[in-house]
Amino acid sequence: xxxxxxxIGRPNVGKSSLFNRLLRRSAALVDDRPGVxxxxxxxxxxIDGRHGFLVDTGGFDFSDLDPLAGPITSQIKAAIEESDFxxxxxxxxxGVHPQDKELAQLIRQSGxxxxxxxxxxxxxxxxxxxxxxxxxxxxxxxxxxxxxGFGLEALRSCLARILEPEDAQEPTTQSSPRVAxxxxxxxxxxxxxxxxxxxxxxxxxxxxxxxxxxxxxxVENDGKRFVLVxxxxxxxxxxxxxxxxxLSVMRALKGIEKCDVAxxxxxxxxxxxxxxxxxxxxxxxxxRPVVILINKWDSVKDxxxxxxxxxxxxxxxxxxxxxxxxxxxxxxTGAGLKRIWPLIDRIMTxxxxxxxTSEVNKVIQEAAQAHTPPQxxxxxxxxxxxxxxxxxxxxxxxxxxxxxxxxxxxxxxxINRLKEAFGLDLVPIKLYLRPRHQERENAPxxxxxxxxxx
Numbered sequence: 001x002x003x004x005x006x007x008i009g010r011p012n013v014g015k016s017s018l019f020n021r022l023l024r025r026s027a028a029l030v031d032d033r034p035g036v037x038x039x040x041x042x043x044x045x046x047i048d049g050r051h052g053f054l055v056d057t058g059g060f061d062f063s064d065l066d067p068l069a070g071p072i073t074s075q076i077k078a079a080i081e082e083s084d085f086x087x088x089x090x091x092x093x094x095g096v097h098p099q100d101k102e103l104a105q106l107i108r109q110s111g112x113x114x115x116x117x118x119x120x121x122x123x124x125x126x127x128x129x130x131x132x133x134x135x136x137x138x139x140x141x142x143x144x145x146x147x148x149g150f151g152l153e154a155l156r157s158c159l160a161r162i163l164e165p166e167d168a169q170e171p172t173t174q175s176s177p178r179v180a181x182x183x184x185x186x187x188x189x190x191x192x193x194x195x196x197x198x199x200x201x202x203x204x205x206x207x208x209x210x211x212x213x214x215x216x217x218x219v220e221n222d223g224k225r226f227v228l229v230x231x232x233x234x235x236x237x238x239x240x241x242x243x244x245x246x247l248s249v250m251r252a253l254k255g256i257e258k259c260d261v262a263x264x265x266x267x268x269x270x271x272x273x274x275x276x277x278x279x280x281x282x283x284x285x286x287x288r289p290v291v292i293l294i295n296k297w298d299s300v301k302d303x304x305x306x307x308x309x310x311x312x313x314x315x316x317x318x319x320x321x322x323x324x325x326x327x328x329x330x331x332x333t334g335a336g337l338k339r340i341w342p343l344i345d346r347i348m349t350x351x352x353x354x355x356x357t358s359e360v361n362k363v364i365q366e367a368a369q370a371h372t373p374p375q376x377x378x379x380x381x382x383x384x385x386x387x388x389x390x391x392x393x394x395x396x397x398x399x400x401x402x403x404x405x406x407x408x409x410x411x412x413x414x415i416n417r418l419k420e421a422f423g424l425d426l427v428p429i430k431l432y433l434r435p436r437h438q439e440r441e442n443a444p445x446x447x448x449x450x451x452x453x454x
Contacts, residue, residue: 003052003162005045006079007117008107009089010099011058014119017146018089019043019056022156043216047156050163055079080110085162087155088138092118092129096136104136115158116141122148176218176225177348180259182283184275187265188295191331193217193228196340221341231255253282260392261347262288263340268296268306268328272313280321287393289347289427290324291340297328298335323425343426350427353394357387360396360418367417376405384436394422395430403433 007015023043045054057076080086086107090100107114118130121143130143140158144151181189197219217228256262262283266276283290292314300306307328314326325343329336364386373381379402386398396418400406415431418424 003084003164004055004082005052005085005087005159005162006055006057006083007087007089008057008076008079008103010091010097010103013089013091014146015089016056018087018117018119018144019054021146021149021152022054022159045159045163047160047163050160050165052159052163055083077106080106080112083112085159086110086112086114087159088114088116088136090116090118090133092121092126092133092143095129096132100133100136104138107138113162114138115155117144117155118142119144119146121145122150124150176227177261177344178216178227178229178259179261179263179344180229180231180255180283180288181263181265182231182256182279183265184267184273184279187267188331189265190230192263192265192293192295192329192337193230195331195334195337196228224341224345226344229255229259256283256288257286259283259288260351261344262290264290264292265295266292266310268294268300268310271306271310272317274317277317277321280318280324284320284428287395287428287430289351289393290321291343291347292321292324292326293340294326294328295331298330298333303328325426347426350424351393352391353422353424354391355388355394355422359422360386360388363418363421364398364414367414371410371413374407374410376402381406389432393428393430394418394424395432397432397434399434399436401436403435406433 007019009015023045043054043056045052057079088100088103088107090096116133116136116138118133118141121127121129122145127143130141133141142151142154142158144155181193183189197217217230219226219228262280264276264280264283266272280290280292294310297303310326314321318324327336327339327343329340331337364383368383373383375381382401384399384401386396389395389397398414411431411433415429418429418431
């Protein structure tokens with residue numbers, strides 16, 4: 001089992017900056033204001049060929065009147081409990097704070113090994129500010145600067161001692177499918193993930209915008225591992241004004257781009273809004289399959305009428321998603337959630353589908369015979385060779401004499417025939433048309449001969 005290291009501390013002491021600096025990449029949102037990080041944020045840590053997990057946590061503040069302070073504190077305590085090593089991050093410029101002492105007490109009670117990282121010590125001449133932090137009774141006390149990298153080598157050396165060497169890691173033959181949970185603010189995305197994994201892993205609150213970063217949560221179901229990605233709620237562009245929210249939206253879109261399946265969570269009482277269609281459109285553009293989850297279904301009184309209303313909205317606002325599977329669920333009661341996992345399995349089977357070149361050519365030939373390609377001027381469109389270029393999503397290349405002249409409707413006809421022939425009803429597929437000279441360069445030998453003769 002990999003070692004787990006948690007960064008804990010008061011708000012705005014630089015935990016997320018230190019998190020990014022240790023990982024050597026921008027994995028967590030960073031902003032000058034306190035309280036940006038709310039959920040536990042996990043990422044793999046690699047130091048000199050040794051591996052483990054690094055956990056970023058929200059700011060600890062017992063005196064905070066923010067209604068989210070309680071849930072954030074619960075997340076911090078959970079991180080302390082599950083971690084093998086703790087890093088107490090403090091602010092060297094402000095000195096020891098009463099909340100630092102509270103956290104030090106929690107750490108001593110846990111019995112976990114610890115290092116105190118005194119942050120914001122930007123130059124060696126500020127190292128005298130570190131002496132004050134020895135009163136916390138925790139060792140070692142290390143001066144660092146997350147902003148400038150000062151003192152990071154000493155901290156990395158300290159952490160490397162508890163990490164596992166590379167050859168101790170369990171071999172993985174295939175990465176776990178990434179399932180992004182997307183939607184508007186306050187649709188119930190975090191509640192849905194908490195219910196799916198069976199514990200309060202993410203901060204949940206009635207106020208919109210609780211989730212700010214894209215958070216990965218690993219879960220196992222029926223012996224199969226998945227990564228659920230909780231994303232920030234995406235509002236209309238006109239309402240996204242603050243820098244922090246813009247960064248959150250960018251992270252949400254990045255989460256969609258990198259996922260294998262997207263679960264679009266819709267509030268059952270509000271129905272499908274234009275923004276839901278925009279969010280689904282992002283997934284569609286990236287070629288990601290989408291499952292529409294109508295959440296909070298337990299709160300709907302007239303379920304028959306509301307189902308009809310949502311179906312009408314779906315047909316009106318999301319015509320490009322007309323065949324996307326739709327399910328009614330409740331994150332509060334758990335109703336309908338067990339059906340999600342088998343559906344994701346079916347989607348992943350289609351998403352990673354691979355057809356042989358002969359099978360693809362047969363489908364295209366039969367399609368052209370059933371519906372003759374239209375004529376372009378005095379020349380009729382002719383298809384020479386087709387193949388599957390890649391999977392995830394299934395993508396096909398068709399070489400023709402006039403690829404730019406193929407009408408959208410005929411392209412759609414060919415896509416539908418490919419989907420029907422290979423049983424790809426749950427995933428989008430891509431069809432690229434290329435000129436004949438590229439066909440000669442890319443085709444197998446037997447097709448090159450045929451092309452050269454024609």
